[in-house]
Amino acid sequence: MKALILVGGFGTRLRPLTLSLPKPLVDFANKPMILHQIEALKAVGVDEVVLTVNYQAEVMLNFLKDVEAKLEIKITCSRETEPMGTAGPLALARDKLVDGSGEPFFVLNSDVISEYPFKEMIEFHKAHGGEASIMVTKVDEPSKYGVVVMEETTGKVEKFVEKPKFYVGNKINAGIYLLNPSVVDKIELRPTSIKKETFPKIAAAQGLYAMVLPGFWMDIGQPRDYITGLRLYLDSLRKKCPAKLTTGPDIVGNVLVDETAKIGEGCLIGPDVAIGPGCVVESGVRLSRCTVMRGARIKKHACISSSIIGWHSTVGQWARIENMTILGEDVHVRDEIYSNGGVVLPHKEIKSNILMPGIVM
Amino acid sequence: MGSSTEEKVVAVILVGGPTKGTRFRPLSLNIPKPLFPIAGQPMVHHPISACKRIPNLAQVYLVGFYEEREFALYVSAISNELKVPVRYLREDKPHGSAGGLYHFRNLIMEDNPSHIFLLNCDVCCSFPLPEMLEAHRKYGGIGTLLVIKVSPESASQFGELVADPVTNELLHYTEKPETFVSDRINCGVYVFTPEIFTAIRDVSSQRNDTATLRRVSSYEALQPATRIPADFVRLDQDILSPLAGKKQLYTYETMDFWEQIKSPGMSLRCSELYLSQFRLTSPHMLASGDGTKSAIVIGDVYIHPSAKVHPTAKIGPNVSISANARVGPGVRLISCIILDDVEIMENAVVTNAIIGWKSSIGRWSRVQAFFTLLITQAEGVYNSKLGVTILGDSVAVEDEVVVTSSIVLPNKTLNVSVQDEIIL
Numbered sequence: 001m002k003a004l005i006l007v008g009g010f011g012t013r014l015r016p017l018t019l020s021l022p023k024p025l026v027d028f029a030n031k032p033m034i035l036h037q038i039e040a041l042k043a044v045g046v047d048e049v050v051l052t053v054n055y056q057a058e059v060m061l062n063f064l065k066d067v068e069a070k071l072e073i074k075i076t077c078s079r080e081t082e083p084m085g086t087a088g089p090l091a092l093a094r095d096k097l098v099d100g101s102g103e104p105f106f107v108l109n110s111d112v113i114s115e116y117p118f119k120e121m122i123e124f125h126k127a128h129g130g131e132a133s134i135m136v137t138k139v140d141e142p143s144k145y146g147v148v149v150m151e152e153t154t155g156k157v158e159k160f161v162e163k164p165k166f167y168v169g170n171k172i173n174a175g176i177y178l179l180n181p182s183v184v185d186k187i188e189l190r191p192t193s194i195k196k197e198t199f200p201k202i203a204a205a206q207g208l209y210a211m212v213l214p215g216f217w218m219d220i221g222q223p224r225d226y227i228t229g230l231r232l233y234l235d236s237l238r239k240k241c242p243a244k245l246t247t248g249p250d251i252v253g254n255v256l257v258d259e260t261a262k263i264g265e266g267c268l269i270g271p272d273v274a275i276g277p278g279c280v281v282e283s284g285v286r287l288s289r290c291t292v293m294r295g296a297r298i299k300k301h302a303c304i305s306s307s308i309i310g311w312h313s314t315v316g317q318w319a320r321i322e323n324m325t326i327l328g329e330d331v332h333v334r335d336e337i338y339s340n341g342g343v344v345l346p347h348k349e350i351k352s353n354i355l356m357p358g359i360v361m
Numbered sequence: 362m363g364s365s366t367e368e369k370v371v372a373v374i375l376v377g378g379p380t381k382g383t384r385f386r387p388l389s390l391n392i393p394k395p396l397f398p399i400a401g402q403p404m405v406h407h408p409i410s411a412c413k414r415i416p417n418l419a420q421v422y423l424v425g426f427y428e429e430r431e432f433a434l435y436v437s438a439i440s441n442e443l444k445v446p447v448r449y450l451r452e453d454k455p456h457g458s459a460g461g462l463y464h465f466r467n468l469i470m471e472d473n474p475s476h477i478f479l480l481n482c483d484v485c486c487s488f489p490l491p492e493m494l495e496a497h498r499k500y501g502g503i504g505t506l507l508v509i510k511v512s513p514e515s516a517s518q519f520g521e522l523v524a525d526p527v528t529n530e531l532l533h534y535t536e537k538p539e540t541f542v543s544d545r546i547n548c549g550v551y552v553f554t555p556e557i558f559t560a561i562r563d564v565s566s567q568r569n570d571t572a573t574l575r576r577v578s579s580y581e582a583l584q585p586a587t588r589i590p591a592d593f594v595r596l597d598q599d600i601l602s603p604l605a606g607k608k609q610l611y612t613y614e615t616m617d618f619w620e621q622i623k624s625p626g627m628s629l630r631c632s633e634l635y636l637s638q639f640r641l642t643s644p645h646m647l648a649s650g651d652g653t654k655s656a657i658v659i660g661d662v663y664i665h666p667s668a669k670v671h672p673t674a675k676i677g678p679n680v681s682i683s684a685n686a687r688v689g690p691g692v693r694l695i696s697c698i699i700l701d702d703v704e705i706m707e708n709a710v711v712t713n714a715i716i717g718w719k720s721s722i723g724r725w726s727r728v729q730a731f732f733t734l735l736i737t738q739a740e741g742v743y744n745s746k747l748g749v750t751i752l753g754d755s756v757a758v759e760d761e762v763v764v765t766s767s768i769v770l771p772n773k774t775l776n777v778s779v780q781d782e783i784i785l
Contacts (some may be wrong), residue, residue, distance in 0.1 A: 005403070056769040168625065201491040263607075266690070266707070267726075272689075273735075283691075284690070284691040284707065284708045286708065286724075286725040286761065301693065301725075303708070303725040303761065304725070305761070317693075318675075318708075318710050319694040320710065320727050321762065323764070336693060336695070336710065336712070338727065338729060338763075338765075340780075353731060355731055355765070355780075
């Protein structure tokens, strides 16, 4: 089986992290975001993944060579020379996706984190026999998104309504699709939107079916959702594979600590914390609802909550980092500094307090 | 003519009363402002110990209109400690800064002093009293004022004066002028000869005469009566202004620091000044430590002997810790005043704050304040709001809470972070 992962854009909403790495390679729960998806695809028998990229393709390819070797899965890039919308990349990748076997292929939005129930989706797709399957997820505020209006029992999609003013349904497009190769023939090679053009056509032909995504779903393309997504992910990990979580007297709630990380005495870590490879957390540190990326050092007595600490950064003694502070790569926060929602670009030293949320260039 | 060993000196310190200390709330809700600790000692202690350096000091009087019992304990303790008789005299009603002095003139003159010092309790300075006395003797007038040069922008908050550069005579005096008069201001520290009482009496009797005169004319009797009582005499407007230029009053200029402790935020700044003065005059009062047996101490820090500070804490600069306070492991204190019985738990941070009696600060919590401009009234770089965070007595800050630039009244518990608020 094959899969297409729509990587596309510049990842501007996840800056400053995406100033150092392309978004799919930004770590989430101690693993590059895209690796979560590739591993899940491999597990259902996908043997080739095509990534559509138009930005920093070389960086992606280098990383992916390692993955190819480790997971024994073929990974290629399909380069967009100009942004092609969401459907255009499919047409572009046509020769890679359509191999004559007639098997359906997955299309994933690279920002989406979920339990990736691909096996169930394949079964669903075979059962309804339609041309395309789409995962939908239930949300509290559907009018912020594009709502998928569907028949409850069969899942047959009737139509899409973008940001509806009145309630039409509470299921939105989760960004996970399983498509028959025949879909590709219906797409022209120009900027095309899957939602606005391709799918309505298929829906009209009664060929599109929606499955409600079991488990959690998060679009982690921006910091606030990234932090919420980590909580959902760790929650799911506790149910499926609790051995992977860290336990101990200094740990509270769901905490993921890489085996190469070091944690000092008298700390209190958690809930919803991920500490990456090579990190050093000195004694007396309090971490909650935060991510500490590879190689970062948190010095004694510091307190960090609801924030992201970028690769190889340091947080000084007695510093207080909170309220969606995002430190880019190689940021050094001096002792005793207070940051309330600071967004700090890479390679900076923070010598004075950040009292209100704002960007430090 | 040299000073005879018989010549005695008396010092009078004006301490004000409850209605005068409102800007010092919420701290003054629990304690009279003159007893609030600055650099580990009650505010009034600093002028009193400065008085001890005056040769032949016979007596110190504290004059104010607080209840006597508020000062009873302090006064007997400080008399014992400094081996100087200190007595609190309560005015039944405000008499003004000169009227208070006059009201107790009989008591003050009991020791037949040759000179009388008058100090304001909320003045923070180096109190060069022996030097003032010597200068005053040379000038031969009835009074000498301590003066200091300040920035022209800030001068209008005070009494501005003009002095003769050669003779140091006080030529002109005006209180809080609207236009610029001078950058020399009145520090609120004076030395007088007993003739000052005559001068005050003259002002009082002039008032009485004017009052009598007013009753004569029926037209004037119809005017609203806004007369000041005869015995309310203000030193500045009623004595200094009229006597300026008459070869009666002189000035002595100080080149050291000077501030007025009008607000809690200023108490933190003045604490810093007095602590740095301790380093010169009485370094044994200051704490030290390097983290091995006792906590790391940076800069000037006062720690009461009964306070307990964990060796892994880091304290200073500019920190005062009062009696029975407990500072836990990994705590960081910078520029703050920690009052009696406060408990600060592990890894907490306190900076630019005053923590009231019996308060508790939770683990990893942070009590802090920011100000964009440094507030120093005398230096003229000022902002009307001083951003120091103040916790009243028995305030509880729960674990991990952040309190920023806020004022919290007594007995509150904070379980969520706050910024720029007044919590009633």
